[in-house]
Amino acid sequence: MNSLHITAAPVSPVDDAINSWFDPIATWFGSIIFFPITIGELSFPFVVLWLIFAALAFTVYFGVIQARGVKLSLEIIRGKFSSKSDPGEVTHFQALASALSGTVGLGNIAGVGVAIALGGPGATFWMIVAGLLGMCTKFVECTLGVKYREIDENGVVHGGPFKYLPVAFRRFGKPVASVLTGLFAIAILIFGVVGGGMFQANQTFAQVRTATGGEDGLLAGPFASLIFGLIFAALVALVILGGIRSIAKVTDKLVPGMAIFYVVSCLLVLGLNFSNIPAAIGEIFAGAFNPQGVAGGIVGVMIIGFQRSAFSNEAGIGSAPIAHSAVKTRRPISEGFVALLEPFIDTVIVCTMTALTIIVANQESYREDLGAGEIGGVALASDAFSTVASWYPVLLAIAVALFAFSTLITWAYYGEQAWGFLFGRAKASVTVFRTLVCVFVVIGCVATFSKVVEFADAALFMCAFINILGLYMLMPVVKKEMKKYLADRKAGTLNDPDTADAVPVEEPA
Known part of the structure; x- marks a missing residue:
């Protein structure tokens, strides 16, 4: 999740009016989706427990496939078992890059900073554990996304939960299946336009303005946000008009580039503070199991780590x-093996690098914020990067802007698929949606409707309740395909089209 509230411009009367009107709606909806579970003095959303329990259940059911299947995953990404005649639109690597562009972002920077500020260094350990468990959840859901997809006469793929949820819920009757899948689609659509479009644009403008001198800099004029929004919307339009193929061509270059730059930046900080690394690792393990920790002991630190991982x-x-x-x-299961790498890259690698960078830099802001969580997460990371050079946080701001852009274009695609499910995939209908995204990009740069964005966040996590229920019902289908794929690999027949898994719509076993 790449959610962080940054205001691009002073709150206007229009902002106030909309936020005031929407406040009771957002509060009511959020109280349902983020229903709190209380343990002693600790309180955390039930949806986090729902996500973590599912990840643990899938890990056990599939025999810790995230550990057994890593070598196979890398072979698939390299195209070892691929053929030019395989149906679809993008390569395994491009699909992974496109999905990562929607998750790798401010959640990996600001979210980690907040986790450490609230839960101490020990929260890092539990983030890693949650990320490792989440690998199996991605394995299951992405296998099903391919298993029940449809490819139209133009070669365009329509897949994901919009295809496998109706199959999963068919046992409840067609009306119930349609309602649940429709609610899922509406939630994805809301977040795609508001959270993924308007809010990411808002973050991008805020970061670029900060990097160019702030309120007295290059983007300080009264129309700066509007002009920036129009230019940014035009760039977004150039990418999303081409659909997933165009998005994949951008993300398969942008995401690796961003990730390499960010990891190298973290390594620079770690190198300059090399002597602090052993102590930092010791703090992470000690904090994870400290019964007197800053966040209410072991359970408190665990919850904070799990929550930030799930949101990331x-x-x-x-x-x-x-x-x-x-x-x-x-073979649908092949993409499941590719997808399981996603939480590993997002959480185990990128989030851990952020955490280590903040801890080893040991800046004053980090020490002051420990246990309070009052300083923004980006500020903690920025202060850590300043140990490289005083100007280095500017590069971080540019990287954050690129993270936000990649998230935006990927969520535009997610929203478009939801729009197609709800309103049809006619060319005119799709054009309306893409125009709507660009309009919200401009709005996001000039205004921040905070309560609308909070509503969008809640809508996104409503998807988790519906999606995971469907995954439970279809996991026997995934296990059957996994066993067949591993058997074919052992027999050396993965390149034989005659032994490929079919992609029929079938009832769960």
């Missing part, structure tokens, strides 16, 4: 299968 890698939300379903393959 989106395992179980149902968003990633939309991107992964466009992959070129005859």
Whole structure:
């Protein structure tokens, strides 16, 4: 999840009016979706427990496939078992990059900063544990996203939860299946336009303005936000008009580039503070199991770590299968093996690098904020990067802007698939949606409707309840395909089209 409230401009009367009107709606909806579970003095959303329990259940059911299947995953990404005749739109690597562009972002920077500020260094350990468990959830949902996809006469793929949820819920009757899938689609659509469009644009403008001198800099004029919004919307339009193929061509270059730059930046900080690394690792393990920790002991630190991981890698939300379903393959399970790498990259690598960077830099802001969570997470990371050079946080701001852009274009695609499910995929209908996204990009740069964005966040996590219920019902189908795929690999027949898994719509076993 890449959610962080940054205001691009002073709150206007229009903002106030909309926020005031929407406040009771957002509060009511949020209280349902983020229903709190209280343990002693600790309180956390039930949806986090729902996501983590599912990840643990899938890990046990599939025999810890996230550990057993890593080598196979890397072989698939390299195209070892691929053929030019495989149906689909993008390669395995492009599908992974597109999905990662929707998750790798401010959640990996600001979210980690907040987790450490609230839960101490020990929260890092539990983030890693949750990320490792979430790998299996991605394995299940992305396999199903390909398993039940449809490819139209133009070669365009339509897949993801919009296809497998109706199959999962068929036993409840067609009306119930249609309602639940429709609610899922509405929630994805809301977040795609508001959270993924308007809010990411808001973040981008805020970061670029800060990097160019703030309120007295290049983007300080009264019309700066509007002009920036129009230019940014035009760039977004250039990418999303081409659909997933165009998005994949951008993300398969942008995401690796961003990730490499960010990891190298973290390594620079770690290198300059090399002597602090052993102590930092010791703090992480000690804090994870400290009964007198800053966040209410072991359980408190565990909850904070799990929560930030769930909000960062989106395992179980149902968003990633939309991107992964466009992959070129005859075997749905192959993309499940690719997708399980996503939480590993997002949480285990990128989030851990952020955490180590903040801890080893040991800046004053970090020490002051420990246990309070009052300083913004980006500020903690920015202060850590300033140990490289005083100007280095400017590069971080540019990276954050690129993270937000990649998230925006990917969520535009997710929203478009939901729009197509609800309103049809006619060319005129799709054009209306893409125009709507661009309009909200401009709005996001000039205004911040905070309560609307909070509503969108709640809508996204409503998807988790519906999606995971569907995954439970269809996991026997995934296990059957997994066993067949591993048997074919052992027999050396994975390149044989005659042994490829079929992609029929079938009832769960």
